[in-house]
Amino acid sequence: MNNWRAMGTVFVKELKDALRDRRTLMVVFITSVAMGPLVLVLLSTLVGKFEKRAEAREIVTVGLDNAPTLRNYLERQTYVIKSAPADWEARLKDSKLGDPVVVIPGDFEDALAHGEPPRIGLVYSSANQRAQSGVGTIVQLLQGFDQEQGALRLIARGVSPSVMSVSRIDEHDIADNASRAAQLTGMLPYFVMMAVVYGALNAALDTTAGERERGSLEPLLATPAARGALVIGKWGAVFSLGLLIAVLSCLSFIPAQSLLRSESLAALFRFGWVEAAWFIGLLAPLAAALSALMMAIAIRCKTAKEAQANNVVLTLAISTMPLVSLFNQEGETAWNLWVPALAQTTLMNRVLKNAPISPLDVLPSLFICIVLTIAALTFVSRQLTKRAAQ
Amino acid sequence: MIAMDDLRKQFTTGRGRSARTVMAVDGMTLHAQDGAITGLLGPNGAGKTTSLRMLVGLVTPDSGSIAVDGIDMRDDPQAVRARLGVLSDARGLYPRLTARENIVYHGRLHGVPDDEVQARCEHLARLLEMEALLDRRAEGFSQGERMKTALARALVHDPDNIVLDEPTNGLDVVATRALREALRVLRDETGKCIVFSTHIMQEVERLCDRVVVVSHGRHVADGTVASLCEQAGCTDFEDAFVRLAFGPEGTPQ
Numbered sequence: 001m002n003n004w005r006a007m008g009t010v011f012v013k014e015l016k017d018a019l020r021d022r023r024t025l026m027v028v029f030i031t032s033v034a035m036g037p038l039v040l041v042l043l044s045t046l047v048g049k050f051e052k053r054a055e056a057r058e059i060v061t062v063g064l065d066n067a068p069t070l071r072n073y074l075e076r077q078t079y080v081i082k083s084a085p086a087d088w089e090a091r092l093k094d095s096k097l098g099d100p101v102v103v104i105p106g107d108f109e110d111a112l113a114h115g116e117p118p119r120i121g122l123v124y125s126s127a128n129q130r131a132q133s134g135v136g137t138i139v140q141l142l143q144g145f146d147q148e149q150g151a152l153r154l155i156a157r158g159v160s161p162s163v164m165s166v167s168r169i170d171e172h173d174i175a176d177n178a179s180r181a182a183q184l185t186g187m188l189p190y191f192v193m194m195a196v197v198y199g200a201l202n203a204a205l206d207t208t209a210g211e212r213e214r215g216s217l218e219p220l221l222a223t224p225a226a227r228g229a230l231v232i233g234k235w236g237a238v239f240s241l242g243l244l245i246a247v248l249s250c251l252s253f254i255p256a257q258s259l260l261r262s263e264s265l266a267a268l269f270r271f272g273w274v275e276a277a278w279f280i281g282l283l284a285p286l287a288a289a290l291s292a293l294m295m296a297i298a299i300r301c302k303t304a305k306e307a308q309a310n311n312v313v314l315t316l317a318i319s320t321m322p323l324v325s326l327f328n329q330e331g332e333t334a335w336n337l338w339v340p341a342l343a344q345t346t347l348m349n350r351v352l353k354n355a356p357i358s359p360l361d362v363l364p365s366l367f368i369c370i371v372l373t374i375a376a377l378t379f380v381s382r383q384l385t386k387r388a389a390q
Numbered sequence: 391m392i393a394m395d396d397l398r399k400q401f402t403t404g405r406g407r408s409a410r411t412v413m414a415v416d417g418m419t420l421h422a423q424d425g426a427i428t429g430l431l432g433p434n435g436a437g438k439t440t441s442l443r444m445l446v447g448l449v450t451p452d453s454g455s456i457a458v459d460g461i462d463m464r465d466d467p468q469a470v471r472a473r474l475g476v477l478s479d480a481r482g483l484y485p486r487l488t489a490r491e492n493i494v495y496h497g498r499l500h501g502v503p504d505d506e507v508q509a510r511c512e513h514l515a516r517l518l519e520m521e522a523l524l525d526r527r528a529e530g531f532s533q534g535e536r537m538k539t540a541l542a543r544a545l546v547h548d549p550d551n552i553v554l555d556e557p558t559n560g561l562d563v564v565a566t567r568a569l570r571e572a573l574r575v576l577r578d579e580t581g582k583c584i585v586f587s588t589h590i591m592q593e594v595e596r597l598c599d600r601v602v603v604v605s606h607g608r609h610v611a612d613g614t615v616a617s618l619c620e621q622a623g624c625t626d627f628e629d630a631f632v633r634l635a636f637g638p639e640g641t642p643q
Contacts, residue, residue: 002501006498010499013495017486020486021486214482214485215481215482216482216483218443219481219482219543219544221447221448222446224469224472224500
């Protein structure tokens with residue numbers, strides 16, 4: 001029996017079988033291919049709203065009539081002054097009001113005239129994220145007023161305002177556009193990696209535990225085809241499906257960019273054909289290893305349901321890997337590149353940051369994935385006969 | 391020709407203290423000739439399915455030998471499997487494939503050339519009266535339709551030796567008759583060696599040229615239906631079987 005022919009026959013059959021399972025395919029397609037771009041668009045809408053607020057230069061106040069000097073300052077800063085609604089405190093708590101509120105006491109001008117520091121209240125709720133995001137800007141604005149008044153007093157007394165400042169802070173943000181955007185797009189690798197998992201999972205279960213459950217494994221093993229050829233054919237189909245979904249998922253980000261609501265995010269987020277090709281190249285070995293591992297877990301199970309429950313451990317492990325890099329305060333460490341899934345996340349993030357990747361960075365995970373694939377497929381091949389008769 | 395000699399197999403279930411050893415097959419001998427239907431008759435749990443699984447190579451015997459057309463299983467299991475057409479106890483189909491695709495898949499795995507496999511498929515569909523089924527997906531097939539498809543799948547490579555494990559399970563009278571007729575055609579017109587495992591007396595009486603009676607994993611008697619009746623000293627074949635399988639008292643030992 002020609003092993004290549006058997007391999008090809010099994011590959012074509014399993015692929016055809018999986019592609020005819022339209023309902024499952026549709027669910028996988030929606031969850032893994034459409035999900036990433038959807039989240040990206042939602043995120044950009046959020047960022048867009050923040051940007052819009054910053055551009056709007058609005059300040060919400062209570063009792064500003066008591067402080068004409070402050071009003072004059074704010075108007076000179078081209079801020080639009082809005083009066084807070086009557087129930088502003090309750091609205092802030094319920095997150096219905098999206099701006100912090102500046103409260104001016106009645107004796108503001110009086111205190112200012114007598115050289116006493118008037119107290120300005122800045123009210124926000126740390127549980128109200130929208131309002132909290134504006135606090136920094138308002139504090140800076142009010143500090144500007146404070147400095148201006150102080151400087152005027154010094155000048156009136158014939159003292160240079162520079163006496164008050166012994167040093168100056170020059171801020172330099174050395175992050176380039178790509179790495180700044182990567183902060184926001186850091187979850188992209190997570191979505192494409194989960195796409196691989198979900199793309200391959202059903203086929204992995206169906207070709208192993210599913211065969212046992214249907215009672216079709218025993219007749220299959222009664223053919224003279226070599227066990228290895230059967231297993232490689234099955235794995236090839238599972239791997240192809242995982243990779244197909246990964247490719248679709250990666251490519252779906254390209255058109256999704258045009259839907260980005262935030263202009264600066266759209267300018268920062270550059271996901272073109274080159275990035276997509278890098279992603280696919282990095283994901284391919286992972287898809288190979290994951291397909292083989294899922295089959296190895298599933299072949300021990302009598303039903304697809306049992307296999308699915310057993311595969312949750314693997315799915316969970318994969319889905320927590322990107323979190324390691326997200327929460328890792330030390331930044332990238334060398335061992336990251338040796339752990340499957342974590343290595344791919346790390347490298348995909350580098351692609352997004354436009355950081356250089358050398359072949360030496362890719363080799364560890366490639367090596368581990370190849371070893372895992374071979375080990376898992378050997379295991380499946382050995383278990384096949386044993387499990388068929390159980 | 392199929393020859394199984396003094397096969398033995400024991401299984402261990404459970405682990406540690408709860409481990410139990412079960413002797414599934416304990417001295418099984420069966421010789422099936424070409425151009426004849428050999429019945430493997432035994433009560434439930436007699437070791438029929440395990441014996442047939444050993445024949446296919448799914449279970450490795452602890453001792454004994456298996457040869458098909460003179461080829462020893464231990465020397466070349468793939469060549470043995472290539473000479474066998476097996477309708478096993480598990481006869482699951484792929485529900486999303488059509489009957490034809492199910493049959494052709496196994497044909498290709500048996501190494502049947504592409505140009506021949508379709509012709510074989512059509513031929514078997516005529517023999518088993520299942521032409522109307524060929525291009526329907528297997529999901530929703532009745533028991534009988536499933537069995538016919540599985541049988542066609544087992545015969546697609548035109549094997550010289552056919553092994554059927556309780557093929558009439560779940561079939562109605564019409565389907566059973568059709569199957570019996572198909573097996574007669576295969577024996578008389580093509581001279582196949584057919585082994586047929588069952589626990590139903592009537593099937594054996596109507597179909598088998600020779601019968602091997604097994605009980606508790608052991609070969610207890612063999613011969614034609616008439617010679618077995620004579621051996622047991624009974625006129626009725628059912629009485630003869632019970633006496634041969636369970637002893638003179640007719641109760642399980």
